[in-house]
Amino acid sequence: MRLYDTIGATYPVTRRTDPRFAAALLSALGDARTVLNVGAGTGSYEPTDRTVVAVEPSALMRSQRPAGAAPCVAAAAENLPFDDRSFDAAMAVSTVHHWADPIAGLRELRRVARRVVVLTHDSSEAGWLHRFWLTRDYLPETADLVAGRPTLAGQADAIGARVVPLPVPWDCADGLFEAYWRRPEAYLDERVRRGVSVWARLGPEVERRAVDDLGADLGSGRWADRNRDLLALDEADLGLRLLVA
Template sequence: MSSTRLYDTIGATYTTTRRTEPRIAARIWAALGDARTVLNVGAGTGSYEPADRHVLAVEPSALMRSQRLPDAAPCLVGSAESLPFDDQSFDAAMAISTIHHWQDPIVGLREMRRVARSVVVFTHDTTDTGWHRRFWLTRDYLPEVADLLVRRPSLTELACAIGARLEPVPIPWDCADGFLEAYWRRPEAYLDENVRRGLSIWARVGPDIEQRVVRGLRADLASGQWAERNRDLADLDTAELGLHLLIA
């Protein structure tokens, strides 16, 4: 499924479930440094776009573009792999929770590097130890996620492609942005249909697997097995779940 079709499938709840998380936003905006002109690639509904800079957005999905607020940055139709701008057109380019949907993340990142003097990307580590085995949802309930990572570039390969440094981003337990790992200490959230509709993973694995995960998680919550298995999470305010900034 292409990224455009995917977001046209899952994007209807984005304005309610995928909001800017202020603590992550602070990290992203700090990484932008003194950039005054910013290109937001794979911009979605406009989360994390800094209000105090001149932002231009690029987004392929019509559904996502339709949910941008009237005062959001102007948004063009386009994809990361072929950005319609001259070299060094922007002070910075940013991409937030999107590159795992690109057809060719390496090409997209190099395009961002071409059109901007600096690049800031928020993404996850898709290696087995960095994501699949670290996060209880994928480890205990959704092993199929490993199949989705086959032939995808590693975080190190992504960083090397644009000469980026890596900065881990701990996820607060009450994260406002409902990406996949956001509810690591609030497992009941994954039983909520509206929450799940804002997560691309379910469109990728299909409804049968989704309902199997929901049934298994519901049973483990009711029996106390989830709490026992994940008792080390109860007192944590943040968790390292493989989320990183790539800064170049």
């Protein structure tokens, strides 16, 4: 998570808890009373009615956890400092794509907990690259970011999980990469982009080109012409998935 020691300073500005995502995560956790949150960041989705221990490797992110948040351990997903079956459940939210070895990290979650709940992405052409207009039309370089990474099926198989689609609401409060699919002008705001690691990983030249192209298409009406059908939707399937094991 060294990346977040660089870009994480403004993370809490846009990355807030979305109540619909939170409800889905809580439902998947079931009756678990002790929960390990791996790649916890600032703790946006940590349940407040359970006993939680957080794991976060980034010192900057740990420093931004609010007063009263769950205790946080500096560690990596691939090497969790806990005994087998130490927790009723382990959760990981929008973090697997940052792990050096996602499959090893997922197996660690499976080792230390009786139940595992992971919010991840289907980054295949069908799930993300071609379905989401931002990656398809403005950021084709995202294909390079996911090349060689474990598939969604591979992640699910690693922990024996079922896969549950998680639609993104049009007014999603959590400013993750896909959040503004019906509010495209938000991607022109640098504060929004700084809360999403994809932009940092693609680099400033790609970011500048994509923002310029999107701004031009919004101004000319081309974006609206190409994506008119989206404006009638309240939610969209953009490849977010819950793995529940």
